[in-house]
Amino acid sequence: MLVGTASFLVVRLGLSYLALPATGVRGILTQEAIDHEQAVTEAGIVYQPVDLAERLSVAADLSDIDIKTVLYSNGRSHGAVRVEQVVGLTDIGRRDCLPLPPQFQRDERCWFGGMMLYQDQLVLILNPSWVLGELADAPSVLIGKAKQTVEATPAAIGGSC
Amino acid sequence: MLRAAREEQQVQATKRSWNIVVFSIGGMKLAARIEDVGEVLPWAATIPIPSRTPFVQAMLKRDNCVMPVYDLAARLRRVVQGDPLLCLVARHVDGPMAICIDADVPAIARADASSIRQSFERDIESLGSVTIDGNDVTIVALQRLGSAIQDTLTRYEL
Numbered sequence: 115m116l117v118g119t120a121s122f123l124v125v126r127l128g129l130s131y132l133a134l135p136a137t138g139v140r141g142i143l144t145q146e147a148i149d150h151e152q153a154v155t156e157a158g159i160v161y162q163p164v165d166l167a168e169r170l171s172v173a174a175d176l177s178d179i180d181i182k183t184v185l186y187s188n189g190r191s192h193g194a195v196r197v198e199q200v201v202g203l204t205d206i207g208r209r210d211c212l213p214l215p216p217q218f219q220r221d222e223r224c225w226f227g228g229m230m231l232y233q234d235q236l237v238l239i240l241n242p243s244w245v246l247g248e249l250a251d252a253p254s255v256l257i258g259k260a261k262q263t264v265e266a267t268p269a270a271i272g273g274s275c
Numbered sequence: 276m277l278r279a280a281r282e283e284q285q286v287q288a289t290k291r292s293w294n295i296v297v298f299s300i301g302g303m304k305l306a307a308r309i310e311d312v313g314e315v316l317p318w319a320a321t322i323p324i325p326s327r328t329p330f331v332q333a334m335l336k337r338d339n340c341v342m343p344v345y346d347l348a349a350r351l352r353r354v355v356q357g358d359p360l361l362c363l364v365a366r367h368v369d370g371p372m373a374i375c376i377d378a379d380v381p382a383i384a385r386a387d388a389s390s391i392r393q394s395f396e397r398d399i400e401s402l403g404s405v406t407i408d409g410n411d412v413t414i415v416a417l418q419r420l421g422s423a424i425q426d427t428l429t430r431y432e433l
Contacts, residue, residue, distance in 0.1 A: 170325035
């Protein structure tokens with residue numbers, strides 16, 4: 115990885131393109147490899163199922179045979195995240211990570227650390243701590259503090275962007 | 276000295292009148308101060324964004340620029356009309372924001388400051404209302420669009 119860049123795994127869920135900081139990716143499993151309702155144990159670590167589509171209220175078709183499960187960990191918490199498609203891995207310059215516009219003022223500020231353009235798609239950068247259930251949605255705290263949150267968010271996602 | 280006096284007169288005249296952009300959403304005429312409007316462009320496909328901010332649930336991408344979309348039509352319980360639809364770029368305090376408006380090309384008008392009445396339209400942030408062609412037209416405060424909804428939600432949550 116080049117200095118001043120951050121690595122992301124880009125995935126698709128419904129119409130949304132999402133990115134996870136690649137440092138937390140521990141593996142990608144195919145549909146037939148696991149039972150999605152159950153936790154996944156890999157190399158002695160238990161990854162709890164994460165229903166990102168439900169948490170983001172995104173309409174996604176997770177019945178397809180091609181769906182993937184991303185095993186994700188930040189060292190403290192571990193999650194098995196189901197996605198419709200793994201789009202690719204990318205390194206982007208930190209200056210190409212854009213903050214979520216301040217007009218987005220509620221829970222989504224907790225969900226996303228920013229956004230970027232990848233293969234002409236707008237990709238939302240997920241906040242791993244929120245994905246792994248370490249952060250509760252805190253809209254009332256965030257309202258009116260959107261601008262400060264934009265600046266605080268990169269730290270919240272582990273300084274990855 | 277004569278020129279200075281003339282310029283002063285022009286400044287006073289400007290203060291006494293507002294240049295406004297008149298546009299429509301679902302056939303409903305609305306207006307905005309011309310300085311609050313960035314540009315008017317053809318509407319383009321939007322990108323849905325998972326969001327719980329009322330009426331801010333998509334982005335518009337144009338070349339390498341992205342901006343949030345404010346669904347003013349949904350807020351006014353209207354459906355935009357015509358084809359092709361237009362995009363009014365609002366100069367919001369938090370940055371440019373796209374609003375989908377009817378296909379009718381917006382018109383520029385001048386409103387005398389004394390003719391602008393206090394608006395009792397509670398559903399939207401407004402700077403007042405003005406009569407245009409016999410119709411009462413709300414002047415939308417594009418710069419702070421969405422703030423009243425957020426204030427209401429904050430009060431509700433507290």
